[in-house]
Amino acid sequence: MRVDELPVDERIKRIIRERGIEELYPPQAEALMSGVLEGKNLVLAIPTASGKTLVSEIVMVNKLLREGGKAVYLVPLKALAEEKYREFKEWEVLGLRVAATTGDYDSTDEWLGRYDVIIATAEKFDSLLRHGSNWIEDVKLVVADEVHLIGSYDRGATLEMILSHMLGKAQILALSATVGNAEELAEWLDAALVMSDWRPVQLRKGVFHIGQLFWEDGGIDRYPENWESLAIDAVKKGKQALVFVNTRRSAEKEALSLSSKIARLLTKPETRQLDELVSSIEDNPTTEKLKRALRGGVAFHHAGLSRAERTMIEDAFRSKLIKVIVATPTLAAGVNTPAFRVIIRDTKRYAGFGWTDIPVLEIQQMMGRAGRPKYDKVGEAIIVARTEEPRRLMEKYIHGKPEKLFSMLANEQAFRSQILALVTNFRIGNFRELVSFLERTFYAHQRRDIASLEYKAKNVVYFLIENGFIDMDMNDRFMPLPFGKRSSQLYIDPLTAKKFKDAFPKLENNPNPFGIFQLIASTPDMATLNARRREMEDYLDLAYEMEDKLYTNIPYYEDSRFQGFLGQIKTAKVLLDWINEVPETRIYETYNIDPGDLYRILELADWLMYSLIELYRLFEPEEDVLNYLRDLHLRLRHGVREELLELVKLPNIGRKRARALYNAGFRSQEDIMRAKVRDLLEVEGIGMKVVEGLFRHFGVEMPKGAKKDSKKAEKARKGTLDAFLK
DNA sequence: CTAGGTGCCATTTAGACAGCATGTC
DNA sequence: CTAAATGGCACCTAG
Known part of the structure; x- marks a missing residue:
């Protein structure tokens, strides 16, 4: 089919032709003629790189131009959100606005409600749903990329719940790799199904x-x-x-x-x-x-x-x-x-x-x-x-044929988190309502019988009541409690929240980094390192040495948790090294980990530390303990000792530069504000750009002649060995 | 004596989402 | 618990 023949807005065709596309691939044409353009749901199961993105672009833009509202595009990875963001940006010439939002990446600080196309990871969108932003009701279309991830053990349930929530409220376009039971998926979503093995190459x-x-x-x-x-x-x-x-x-x-x-x-x-x-x-x-x-x-x-x-x-x-x-x-x-x-x-x-x-x-x-x-x-x-x-x-x-997709909703970790959210954030008022919601899920559609799911749900509800997440009144109505509501918004596993809560009394008596880090590492939301065979004894020794700092008992060797515990100790030690300014390279060497691993541990610890503080605030916090935790959080985020916390708040000053400044005698923001440019430039890692940034931050004008000075200094360096090696 | 090969044994094993408020070296 | 691959090490051999 030719692009000209598409029954969509002329402006869309123009942009597609400007990309050099005159003719659509057969599966693209079939998809676009399936009724999606008239608002019908569609499951599109075709190979990667056979043009799924173009189909979703046409459907999104056509819908937005015709009906207004918003389209949400769900991706499984942050990196893919960025990739799609760059691709979809092109449509902004039509007056549409595109935003990407993930855990660590907001394309803008403006409020998402002002955008027409919102690209998000599934978890981020789930979180947005939980926060109940007003603009959610303007969402007219949800595109779920890589929807086969519904069958992923640890992340499938999230995607399934999002679709269950949005089903009937917005049009759904599900993009999938070829799977064994695409029909089943399409039936659940009340969608047309387009399947094909066709590839452009x-x-x-x-x-x-x-x-x-x-x-x-x-x-x-x-x-x-x-x-x-x-x-x-x-x-x-x-x-x-x-x-x-x-x-x-x-x-x-x-x-x-x-x-x-x-x-x-x-x-x-x-x-x-x-x-x-x-x-x-x-x-x-x-x-x-x-x-x-x-x-x-x-x-x-x-x-x-x-x-x-x-x-x-x-x-x-x-x-x-x-x-x-x-x-x-x-x-x-x-x-x-x-x-x-x-x-x-x-x-x-x-x-x-x-x-x-x-x-x-x-x-x-x-x-x-x-x-x-x-x-x-x-x-x-x-x-x-x-x-x-x-x-x-x-x-x-x-x-061979690819596997069938199976609902992973019953995965315990995901399920308890989702049930909590249903009660605290989605106004599910009693068990009957809960069951009737679960009947709309892929799990129910696939298994037909949800008795076992009901049973699991009941156990989860008991767990949530027992641990103060929710309560039940005399008429068996669920009542969300602040602890439950906050846990759900923080997007942590209820089990993580429970562990934190249980540890608060001990933590209050003896706040210390090692104990807190081990606590964080013991949580199901944390990725812990594994203690290697030859390291095991060392970490056990360390655990005993630090026994009075821990908020938990050291398990016995026979205990099934023993191996995991040593991993937590190792993880806690890495975090401890980090806030004590051990250089990254040395951390990689001593713990035999890669940069990506350290980054990941820090990212998770940062999030969990924040969550721990937020939950602690709900239980009559002691002011000094709270301040202690906040300082520790900042140290964790920046990887510095306490004395650098002030410096590290400055723009472009991280753990290395802050340490260098401190050692050179600049111990406070005050010191730096008063310093001579020339003296600052002497400090390792501080160049003209950084100094300019600092002065801008303070709102102070650069002293006259400073720029010339630095140029002179650079000139003087030219011809030296230093400059040559650069 | 040494460079390189062989065989045995212990050890290890993929990836990555979420809050919130702004900027590393 | 499962098992394949790898790297370290002891030992061997040819030159």
Whole structure:
């Protein structure tokens, strides 16, 4: 179908044509003619990169131009929210306003109600629903991207609840990967279903086994025995490859190994550009390996890397500078990084209780990354059979059907949080109303019988009543209590809230960082580190040494919680080091963790620390304890000792600069305000930009001649070894 | 004596959402 | 509890 023929606003067609699109892909046309444009719900189950985004853009903009109101676009990852934000921004020329909001990213500080398209993670939107903003009722359309995540164990319930809430109140457009039971999903949502395997770039799949590449169509190619030859061959052909493995260690190892072989295939300018890239990367034990791999045009990609490094790698891959990425599943679900050839080294994964097959759905998502729309006519996806029978892999992953989706609403952690929210934030007044709400869920639709769900719900309600989240009056009506309401708004697991509450008396008597950090780490919302075998004794010793600081007893070795407890101690120690200004690099080394891990721990601890304070405020807090907690929260956020808290509030001053200033004698904001520019510039890490920022912050004019001074100083430095090394 | 290979054994194992109020080195 | 891959280490061998 031609874009001209679309029954939508002319302005929409104009913008699409300006992108160079004249003709729609068949599944896009089918989707748009399914009734979505007239307001019908739609489940669109087609492969990644076959144009789902364009369909949702047309549906959103058409609806907004015609009816007004708001559209919400739900994504599973923060990084995807940013990606979509940049894409959708283009529609602002039509007078629509686009905003993205996630836990750590608001595109603007203006209130969301003023925007027409709101991109959010599912959890963020769930949280917005709980806060009950007025603009929610203006939402006329919800687009749920990657809706198959409804079947994800830990995050599926959130998505399911959002859709249950919005069903009937707004139009729903659900975008899904190919799944085993898309019909079931469509029935639940009372939606049309468009399914297709069509792709703009053809996909050729095969299985590799000791030098032989068996294509799905029966063809066989011969290669050197080792699978690495597949990646090398792609590079020789002037293409790129993406390799998926199942551990971080493997990703790093294979990247380094490939790097040494691919280095010689690079051109001189490429080598130079790669060197440039390498020099822009921060130094730490993980990036040291990354840099070595990069020099050969190869990168590894996993959650241990920082955000900045990950985006850098993705960008350099997209611009074809990096030839091969060896990645853990991070990349399969993340932002768009297609490659000519996808090589799947592993089809099994350790899942806490042994090795399990990676689901077909996920393998197909990896394979779907094959083929770059603008450069390739065909993309190749190859599964490597190393220990597995090649024929089995072919049957299961290439000819096989993806799994069915199952509701994960009954997952206890998610369920108790959702039930609490229903009572405290969604005016569910008694058990009957609760059950009738649950009847609208995918769980109920799929199982038909919700007796077991009712039983679970009852237990959760008892738990919530017993622990003071909610209460029940004489007529069996639910009454939200402040503790429950706040827990729900803070978006923490009720069990986390209970743990905090139970610890308050002890905490009040003995407030101290280690005890608080262990408490936070013991919470189901925290990601704790694992104590390694050889570390276990050290952390046990540490626990005993700090026994009087803890708010919990040390479990015995036989106790099932023992292993977890040591992990909590390790996590608490990392946090303690952080607020005692131990340099990041040393933290990575001593605890054998990667930058991404530290970042994640800090992010979670920050959120939970805030939540702990907010909950403590509900229980007749002691003023000095409250202040102590607030200071600790700030220390946690900035990674500094107490004496730096004042300095770190200044713009562009973090833990390093604050320490440098303090050691140089600038101990308060007052000191800095009075300081001479020249003296400030002497301090390590403080340059003209930072000083200007400081003066602007204080609202003071820069002393005359200061700028000249600094230029002079810089000139003087020119020609020195220092300047040369820069 | 040493560089490199072999075999055995212990150890480890993917990812990432949420509050709130503003800006790291 | 499950099991595959990896890295460290002791030991061995060819030169």
